[in-house]
Amino acid sequence: MSFRIKPSLRLVLFPLLLAASSLFAQTSKPDAKPSKEVVQYLTDLQQIIKKNALYADSIDWAQLRKQVKEKSQGMATVAECQPVIDHIMSTLRNAGDKHSHFYPRIEAATLTSPSYAGQPAESRYLGDGVGYIKIPEFTSMEASVGQTFAQSIQRQLAALQTQYPLTGWVVDLRQNTGGNMNPMIAGLQTLLGEGIYAYDVTPRRTLMKGLPRYHWSEKEPQPSAGAAAATPQRIAILIDSLTASSGEMVAISLMGRDNARVFGQPSAGYTTANQDFKLSDGAYLLLAAGYRMDRTRKPYLHNIMPDVVVEYSPKDTPDKTIEAAQRWLQEAK
Incomplete structure (x- = not known):
């Protein structure tokens, strides 16, 4: 699972940090040792990162342990630990990791809530045998919500395939800032083709795991396939500077297949x-533990470069990126 905090979540986090700092100022006793609960919690967090993080070898662990010990003096409860957790995550970022995130218990609860008000996927027929599907970010980790989202994508693909003789698709991932990859992938399963669609490489475990066509978390029910659309000859994948995290993972899952272009x-x-770890208080650590390779085993360690670079279209003007994709799709005829 791969996540990126969107700006609204950062705004939610800010008051939480203030509250945690205020609580620390009111209840902590700087001259006292931290409680056993606090020591165990912070030790567990550091061990998870040291064992699994992609950038773990770039951290001075002896220095970090010393800093954590100093900063946690006088803390009696896990609720007071946020300033120390912030320091640990800042150390990880300074080591090169810009993708891992820590979700405090209250914020993590919103990710698993059955109520989700995110944008739905959108589809339409572009004409000349070309179907269009726009996949937005999806930040919920609740299984039933993810299933509904995936099934909506599947139904839209099947409906277009039924109504029109499609020869190609435009999959629009622009402004998809990420979230939970699995429902996006499950929704697009009829466009992925057969076999392995990507690989997760986890260097610290010397593991390369192939992700099969119907990849879905074991904790979540697999959505029904619906009417299977025939795999089209060509797929145009649209990305931009806001395509991030799981949005990028979805793009990679489609790349490398025959007749796909970005x-x-x-x-x-x-x-x-990112790999998710649930901590003892209900908080979540989403940790960058590896990197992704497409089905041809081409690694993506940084960003995705388009096959065809298209300049941004000003607002209320024709979409040059869609136009370029359509021209390429028509070349197959």
């Missing part, structure tokens, strides 16, 4: 593969 602007560069 149009637009370079992506944001959050292509590390």
Whole structure:
């Protein structure tokens, strides 16, 4: 699973940090040792990062442990630990990791809520045998919500395939800032083709795991396939500078297949593969533990460069990126 915090979530986090700092100022006793609960919690967090993080070898662990010990003095409860957790995550970022995130318990609860008000996928027929599907960000981790989102994409693909004699697709991932990759992938499964669609490489475990066509978290029910659309001859993938994290992962899952091409602007560069860890208080650590390779085993360590770079179209003007994709799709006829 791969995540990137969108600006609204950062705004939610800010008051939480203030609250945590205020609580620390009111209840901590700087001259006292931290409680056993605090020591264990912070030790567990550091061990998870040291064992699994892609950038773990770039951290001075002896120095970090010393800093954590100093900063946690007088803390009695896990609720007071946020300033120390912020320091640990800042150390990880300074080591080169810009993708990992820590979700405090309250914020993590919103990710698993059955209520989700995100944007739905949108589809339409572009004419000349070309179908269009726009996949937005999807930030929920709730299984039933993810299933509904995936099934909506599947139904839209099947409906267009039924109504029109399609020879190609435009998959628009522009402004998809990420979230939960699995529902996006499951929704697009009829466009992925057969077999392995990507690989997750986890260097610290010397593991390369192939992701099969119907990849879905074991914790989540697999959505029904619906009417299977015939795999089209060509797929145009649209990206821009806001295509990030899971948005980039979806693009990579389609890349490398026969007759797929990427149009637009370079992506944001959050292509590390995140692994989620639930902590004892209900908080979540989404940790960059590896990187992604497409089905041809081409690695993506930074951003995705389009095959065809297209300049941004001003507002209320024809979409040059879609136009370029359509021209390429028509070449097959």
